[in-house]
Amino acid sequence: MDFKLTDDQVAISDLATSLFREHGSDEHARSLQDAGQAIDRALWQKLVDTGLLAVALPESCGGSGMGMLELGLVLQQQGRFLAAAPMSTHALVTLAVATQGSSVLRDRVMPSLLSGERPAALATELDVTTALIAEPGELGWILEGQLSNILLEPWHEFLLAPAQTPQGTRLFLLDLKHVAPKRTTGKLTDMQTVCELYFTRAIVSVDSELGTSALEWLKPRMACCISAYQLGVLEEALHRAAAYVSERQQFGRPLGSFQALAVRAADAYIQVELLRSAQLQLAWRIDQGLPTEAAARVSKHQASQAGHMVGHTAQHFHGGVGADLQYPIHRFYLKSQAFSHIGGGAEAQLARIGRALADNSFAEYIHE
Template sequence: MNFELTGDQTAVVDLATSLFREHGSDDHIRALHEKDASIDRPLWRKLSETGLLSIALPEAAGGAGMGMLELGLVLQQQGRFLAAVPLWTHALATLAVGTHGVPALRESVLATLLSGERPAAIATELDARAGLTATPSQQGWLLDGELPSTLLEPWHGFLLALATTPQGRRLFLLDLQHVAPERTSGRLTDLQTVCTLNFSRVFVAQDCVLDAPALDWLWPRMACCVSALQLGVLEEALSRAAAYVSERHQFGRPLGSFQALAVRAADAYIQVELLRSAQLQLAWRIDQGLPCEAAARVAKHQASQAGHIVGHTAQHFHGGVGADLQYPIHRFYLKSQAQSLIAGGAEAQLAHIGRALADTDIAEYIHE
């Protein structure tokens, strides 16, 4: 079986690498951090102009007609350069509207989403119970409740969020120009803005709600994107750590030649390759229309576990300089830890897998 990338996929990787490298030098990223800038707007415009924002959207809806595998390849390159753009949330929200929005919603917002003029965020807490309730009202819905720990920048124009309706849990696309919940904002260690959003009888139009299958559709794709971005972050962090201990000498020998470091580096490398396999399998299953809930949980678990192991390993290999807030490897560490927690950490994924195993015939679960 041939596992090599196709010509089109290679072209996508080359284009993404070129753009992210242009806007992803260590000096450029450090300057953004020093300015507390969480979004690189010139890079965002380049992504829009080249069509990478809509790479997974069907051609009929104005996209490139590729899939989650290609989007994952782009996100992997973003992770390698720590590019400060909300690519995965915007790409998924756009895809959700294009495939699960009613015609009126697609007609009103899809062109804006495709342009990237107003990026879209996603309230990533989709498990357990929804933080919002949606009550039918004349020509629309009234939203009440709280969305905690939502990654939302002031620049975002849309938010894809979960709410409980009388008919069950549904996804809503909220236009933040017209929907203004109360915000309590803070910053994560990797400079992303995180908000608690409080809704009190906030009106949204009837056509803001996506169709019922959208919720089950969204989670595996979220796991796929987060895992791909994490893969790029960890791959580059480990590469830099390996180069560092190969160049630094102690007792007349490279640090990397000492057995303790070599074994730990091998363990970290295995974690990265496990994540690569899990992420690629998940992307392939999604694109092939195969069951993917189990694969999504495994990939997200591995993204969180590898984030902890590889992130710490790469930083520790740099010794005291790894703790320097201005040194590049520290930014990779911060990003890997933030990515580990999005949409639930390793323990949360294991809990889901355990419940699924308890409720499902083991042979059927393994076959999936």
């Protein structure tokens, strides 16, 4: 089998690398942080203009007609440069609306999603029972309850989130201009804004609900995006760590020549390559229409496991300076830890894999 990327995939990856390098230097990141800006607006517009924001979207919906493999390549490069744009969530929400939403919903919101004019956020804790209840009413759905651990910046105007309905858990696209829940906000260690949202008899239109299979459709794609971004973060963190210990001298020798560091670096490299394999397999299975539950669990577990191990290794290789909040490697450490816990950490994924194996839920995947 030929596992090489196609010419189109290489071109997309190169375009993403060029764009994110321009907007992802350490100096640029520091300037955004000093200005208190969580989003690089100029980068966001370029993602729209180049079509990278819609790379996985069907051509019939205004996209490039590619798939999760290509979107993963773009997100991997974004992770390498920690470019400040919520691309993965917006791209997934746009794809969900285009493929799982009603024609009424598509006609109403797709133009503003495609243009990037109204950015969309996504509730990432999809495996947790939601405390938001949706009841049918005369004017639409009535929302009551709470959403927890929502990564939501002030500039986001849409939120795709699950709610409990009489028919089970469904996904709803909430227009935050019209549905204004009470918010309690905080900051994660990587400076993302995290919110608790409280709804009191908020009314949303009937067409805000996505299809009955949308939630299960979304889960593997979210795992794919998280894993791709984490792969880029860890690749760059390990690259920087290797460069540092190759140059830093101790006892007249480069630090990297000491066996203890070499073994630990090899372990970290193996973790990164395991994540690459898991992420690529998941993306390929999604694009081929194959069962994805097991691959999604494995990929998310490896993203969490590798994030913990490689993030700490890269920071420790830099010694005391690695703990400096203003030193570049610390940004990669914080981001790797934040992405390790999105959707549940490594232990949570192992527990779900164990339960699925005990229930024989992966039989179709194992024996195909």
